[in-house]
Amino acid sequence: xxxxxxxxxxxxxxxxxxxxxxxxxxSSVPPYLFWYVQYPxxxxxxxxxxxxxxxxxxxxxxxxxxxxxxxxxxxxxxPSAHMSDAAEYFCAVSDLRANSKLTFGKGITLSVRP
Amino acid sequence: KAGVTQTPRYLIKTRGQQVTLSCSPISGHRSVxxxxxxxxxxLQFLFEYFSETQRNKGNFPGRFxxxxxxxxxxxxxxxxxxxxxxxxxxxxxSLFMLRETQYFGPGxxxxxx
Numbered sequence: 001x002x003x004x005x006x007x008x009x010x011x012x013x014x015x016x017x018x019x020x021x022x023x024x025x026x027s028s029v030p031p032y033l034f035w036y037v038q039y040p041x042x043x044x045x046x047x048x049x050x051x052x053x054x055x056x057x058x059x060x061x062x063x064x065x066x067x068x069x070x071x072x073x074x075x076x077x078x079p080s081a082h083m084s085d086a087a088e089y090f091c092a093v094s095d096l097r098a099n100s101k102l103t104f105g106k107g108i109t110l111s112v113r114p
Numbered sequence: 115k116a117g118v119t120q121t122p123r124y125l126i127k128t129r130g131q132q133v134t135l136s137c138s139p140i141s142g143h144r145s146v147x148x149x150x151x152x153x154x155x156x157l158q159f160l161f162e163y164f165s166e167t168q169r170n171k172g173n174f175p176g177r178f179x180x181x182x183x184x185x186x187x188x189x190x191x192x193x194x195x196x197x198x199x200x201x202x203x204x205x206x207x208s209l210f211m212l213r214e215t216q217y218f219g220p221g222x223x224x225x226x227x
Contacts, residue, residue: 034215043118043204043218090157101147101170102206102216104157 002027002093006105014113019078021108023091026072032094033074034102035065039087047089050074061085086112116141118207118219126225132193135222139186139207146188147216148180151202163188164210192224200226
């Protein structure tokens with residue numbers, strides 16, 4: 001079965017600083033990987049996805065993630081944090097054998113300090 | 115194109131009651147999945163429907179059920195509500211079933227008293 005691990009539940013950065021949110025996955029088949037963001041009282045919004053094409057994936061709002069098979073990682077980064085980036089971020093994996101079921105990590109809350 | 119819509123957005127019920135939540139997918143999307151989000155358990159997959167058939171089911175008791183209509187709209191039902199069913203219920207739609215990107219609605223927040 002597939003699984004996702006997001007280390008730490010809370011990350012705090014200063015505005016303008018690098019954002020790095022970590023995600024490690026486990027999957028017995030080549031995975032499809034996703035990052036979603038959730039703002040308070042809202043649903044999930046897709047930031048980016050990896051589907052076995054380019055290993056460096058660019059998403060919306062300046063975010064990008066790099067798929068590293070050897071490290072089973074799919075970390076999310078943004079060069080310069082903005083106050084509006086404060087939200088909860090979820091990494092998810094979709095396993096081919098489980099159709100389109102998504103398995104999510106526990107989520108990381110990102111705070112941005114002025 | 116309109117996004118995924120869910121109704122109602124907020125709901126308060128008491129233990130033992132039943133509840134029905136509704137989800138309208140993005141136009142043209144035929145797969146609808148449901149997830150439960152709680153602070154303790156995070157996001158958990160409930161079930162998925164495609165062409166009016168349940169194709170995948172998570173590890174939830176039989177009190178949780180769903181269905182999909184010919185227009186792809188979906189409903190989920192929870193019978194005999196328990197306090198632990200208080201959660202945000204999210205619906206997601208996608209074009210087809212296999213590994214397509216899922217687009218989420220705003221959710222229905224259910225509070226069981």
